[in-house]
Amino acid sequence: MPDFATIIIFFPLIGAVLVATLPKEQEQQAKYVAAVTAAVVFAIAAFMFVLYDRDDSGYQYIDSIVWLDSAFSDFKLHYAVGVDGLSLPLVVLNAFLTLVAVLISFKVEMRPKEYFAWLLVLETSLMGVFCALDFVLFFLFWEVELIPMYFLISIWGSGNRVYSAWKYVLYTFFGSAFMIVGILTLGFTAGTFDIRELGNIDAIHGAIIPAWMIFTLIIIAFLIKLPVVPFHTWLPDAHTDAPTAVSVILAGVLLKMGGYGVLRLAFNIMPDVAYDARDYLAALAAVSIIYGALMTLIQKDLKRLIAYSSVSHMGYVLLGAASVGVVGFTGAATQLITHGLITGMLFVIVGMVYDRAHTRNIGELSGLAHRMPFITVMMLVAGLASLGLPALAGFVAEITIFLGSFESQKVATVVAITGVAFAAGYILWTIQRVFWGPPDPKWAELTDADAWWERGPLLALTVAIVSIGVYPAWVVDLLRDGVTPIAGRFAG
């Protein structure tokens, strides 16, 4: 009997096959099949979260079989999956946001079978990335994710969708091309691709290329995904042109693959090199935070605005990682979760505004609060969480990161903290322009979010954001247990 990790990876795929094979006449049922699948996956994820043995901080729900066995060398690949404190919350996040994405897509009428099938395939690939315990298997899922994203952006997107889909695929593929060389070199040197074993090797000695080169080959893919300036230019385009639900997954889960990779793979496997690289990474993080914040201030398109704010916020993740300590790592991991929830929620809201007003141009929108009070309240929650208001989730992550990084990265931390001031600026200014202000007669016809599949996801996201903000321990403790072994690698 396969364990939970295997089930949660492949259950969405089964749902995808069911959706794709629906008869043509019943293609409007696709959304219900997808919703049921996503709900079951979320239930499984919740089970995993509850049943996870918190006294044993190691990997759990493990399945491991030999998948590719070469008789000639150490080239042995395993199908090995499992979760620990770091990956389990990400698995839950993925299950939650995919359910949200499916629900808010209920009005998609163009080729619905394929649309929902690709969403579920995407969920499978992301589950695989977070659960994989074999580096090549991780890479496999990392690459599989390209196909659904490519189709989702290029077929159901808007604007310059084909160009954006291309840009997304080429950037990612460029990064992963180097990553596979790094993985193979690492695996060849260490004699294993098992992430658990790689995380116990003292140092990479006797590699055919220097260790820092392997580290660079691997981390580039993660920095592109995160994204860090100057590798970020794919993100605003992909976000702007992707359909709303895909933006939610993209900001909420896909970017987290980068942060997860930095901690779990680059830092965990090669701590000595990561330690030497920490100042460069902190500098990159500070640049991303400030550059992203400044770019956010001048955006006119709501989706682009949130996309650039993501660049800024994901910079905090790298800053937390560059602090090379358990507090900073915990903060970085928490930021992965909280940013996923908050930005996911922001994209849901922007999508709802766009569906009604058919514009995302901040200059054209005004006084929406009069027409859509519910959406406005939700926007306030998400916005205040995004700028780091205490008692909401964003604050927890950012304060932890700053506490962790101030000791070891003083300059970068001070620079990064000014980013918080910018965040307050762009969030409040945006809410002010779009939602407050005099009601524009042009928007007199707009309706509030009334359908259950619109209100439900927003309320659920609010609950998650507030509960982490008020009582962070239920998530943060788990994440801390997850990153403690990684931090332990830097202690010596």
Added chain:
Amino acid sequence: MTDIYRASPELALLIAAGLIVVVDALLPLLGREAWSRRRVIAAGLALLGVVASFALSGILIADKERGTAFDAMIALDDFTLFFNFLFAGIAGMIVLGSIDFLQRNRFQAEYLALVLTAAAGMMLMAASQDLIMIFVALETQALAFYVLIGFLKDSRSSEAALKYLLLGAVSTALTLYGMAYLFGISGETSLEGIAQFVSRADSDSRSALVLAAAFLGAGLAFKMAVVPFQMWVPDVYEGAPTPVTAYLSVASKAAGFAVVMRIFLVALGEGLITSDWANMFAAVAAVSMTLGNVMALVQTDIKRMLGYSSIAQAGTFLIGLAAVAAKDPQLELGSASVVFFLGTYAFTNLGAFIAIIAISSKIHSDKIADYAGVYKRSPYLALGLAACLISLTGIPPTAGFIAKVYVFNAAVSADMVWLATIGVINSVISVYYYLRVVMNMFTQDPESDVSFQPSMYLGAAMTIAVVGLLAVGVYPNPLISASEHAARVFA
């Protein structure tokens, strides 16, 4: 009798080829009805031959029959058996893929007989372990291809055949020259005999050996379609009938690699020039990948694009060959990766070509731009072609992904990180032109909304290919193990 038994998979194909021609000649005597069904009868006989060849290879395995035949001219070992299956499988797919196209041609029987003859020739190429036998097998296969390429007898097909013939003659001459050198210095024609000479050779014969290796490499580079003997590829691929193009691009290439592996790994495998030819192949690999990919980027015709892409793919296989000798001759990972890659590439490229045959016959164009919106007209074909192109790019969960990881792993194991890096950069380039076709099919609007279906034969062939490439992508172990058994022959 043992000789015939050991060569039976090849002979089955040759007998079927003969039968097809004879039966076709006798059919008019059986009346109108039989004559009107000659296409199905000929194709049925051809498939029967393929199945018989498959079955005989299977019996040979079950029987654990190994050894040599015809005075050690050919060897029956795991390597031969792997290629017996591969070529019989390819020939079967080509027969399925040709049935529609033969409808408008009256030389159906001859065409199918030539397809089988070429397959038998290629099996012999993989099995031969004597220079003379290698040459005979090479020519058997080449003669069949000369006719097949010019089969349409229109100006482009004839031009393609002439080009292939002329360049083929030059390459034959180069190969012969290399063989003559080897024979001249060693006094042996059998690969084993040459190997014994080479392992004892002192530095006096070094330059002669290097020259022989260079000539052999150059002559066979034509068959493998790698730089600098790739010039014929785009024109011939474009002009030849599409099923023949498919055949050339997978089978002829695989046979070229099989011969190269026999000659270089057996005859020149150990001794003083191993690192010389390894470097030669490494350089050819790097240049072929880069040139093939860069040229493929600018193509507008899908057959020409696949032609250039096949040059790039062949360059990727050569990485494995270069990795064999770069470190020490014990490292069979490289040769196993080449064999594995050839097997997966056969599925993948055949699937792509069969989808193209089906699509192009309906939209009456080979232009990539005209593939716009194919998904709306024929979702099944569009998905099949997309799966094959994604596998060619090397994106999981397909066979192409495993093949690339496996071959790059061989390069890394042989301390050739630079070559693996050039390989992955080329993968990035290839994303653009492979996925451009996918993008055209899925995101553009078609000019006409008339939907279409592939014929039963084409649909079956494409389904086999797509299921195969996904199966190997998800569970690669059986094919990996078969490739490694085949490669162990060179241990």
